[in-house]
Amino acid sequence: EVQLVESGGGLVKPGGSLRLSCAASGFTFSNAWMTWVRQAPGKGLECVGRIKSRTDGETTDYAAPVRGRFTVSRDDSKNILFLQMNSLKVEDTAVYYCTTLSTIVPWGQGTLVTVSS
Amino acid sequence: EIVMTQSPATLSVSPGERATLSCRASQSVRSNLAWYQQKPGQPPRLLIYGASARATGIPGRFSGSGSGTEFTLTISSLQSEDFAVYHCQQYENWWTFGQGTTVEIK
Numbered sequence: 001e002v003q004l005v006e007s008g009g010g011l012v013k014p015g016g017s018l019r020l021s022c023a024a025s026g027f028t029f030s031n032a033w034m035t036w037v038r039q040a041p042g043k044g045l046e047c048v049g050r051i052k053s054r055t056d057g058e059t060t061d062y063a064a065p066v067r068g069r070f071t072v073s074r075d076d077s078k079n080i081l082f083l084q085m086n087s088l089k090v091e092d093t094a095v096y097y098c099t100t101l102s103t104i105v106p107w108g109q110g111t112l113v114t115v116s117s
Numbered sequence: 118e119i120v121m122t123q124s125p126a127t128l129s130v131s132p133g134e135r136a137t138l139s140c141r142a143s144q145s146v147r148s149n150l151a152w153y154q155q156k157p158g159q160p161p162r163l164l165i166y167g168a169s170a171r172a173t174g175i176p177g178r179f180s181g182s183g184s185g186t187e188f189t190l191t192i193s194s195l196q197s198e199d200f201a202v203y204h205c206q207q208y209e210n211w212w213t214f215g216q217g218t219t220v221e222i223k
Contacts, residue, residue, distance in 0.1 A: 035212060045153075045161065045204055047212035061211065097160055101151070101208055103172045107160035 002026030002105055004098050009111030016088050020111055022081040022098030027105055030054060030076040036083045038094035049083065088115045119143055119207050123215035129223040136192040138218045140205035145185045149209035152181055152190045156201045
């Protein structure tokens with residue numbers, strides 16, 4: 001089955017850290033450019049970070065609000081995507097989705113990150 | 118950053134009627150435009166990519182058109198399961214999304 005399954009969300013205090021994971025199956029993960037997209041409660045979609053495939057240099061890009069705080073990485077041997085989030089702020093509260101631009105890979109259900117004191 | 122603007126914010130339509138949603142880009146994205154449908158508590162579902170190509174399993178009543186900066190999603194005859202939020206997304210340069218259009222029952 002083709003799927004993406006996110007995990008690792010939870011409640012964290014401002015300034016804290018969290019590491020999200022995304023397990024991929026049913027497609028050639030190593031060839032995919034993978035992206036983390038978040039959606040704050042009642043708000044729209046925002047791309048926060050992306051990692052290219054190894055063959056394309058495995059380079060990363062980040063949205064301005066998270067640059068320097070978030071890091072995207074991947075383990076192609078285990079088909080897992082990661083999002084390391086440091087120095088978390090209240091405004092980082094959102095459902096985080098991993099995804100890829102594909103007609104066959106549906107978005108995962110997402111994982112909720114709540115940043116609150 | 119390419120800014121995507123969707124209109125209207127809310128569209129009230131009766132079942133069986135036609136719905137037309139618009140999306141404008143702040144600069145040309147050529148045909149690198151996708152449309153997603155999202156229902157409450159669910160992730161977005163890809164409907165259209167390449168501005169006009171239907172994704173796998175998407176019914177023919179969904180169609181996309183446009184290129185450059187102006188795009189349209191048309192739902193030819195609304196079914197009950199089509200009432201949802203629709204997002205446009207450009208992938209020409211990074212990924213940015215519109216703020217969404219809510220299609221509600223009139």
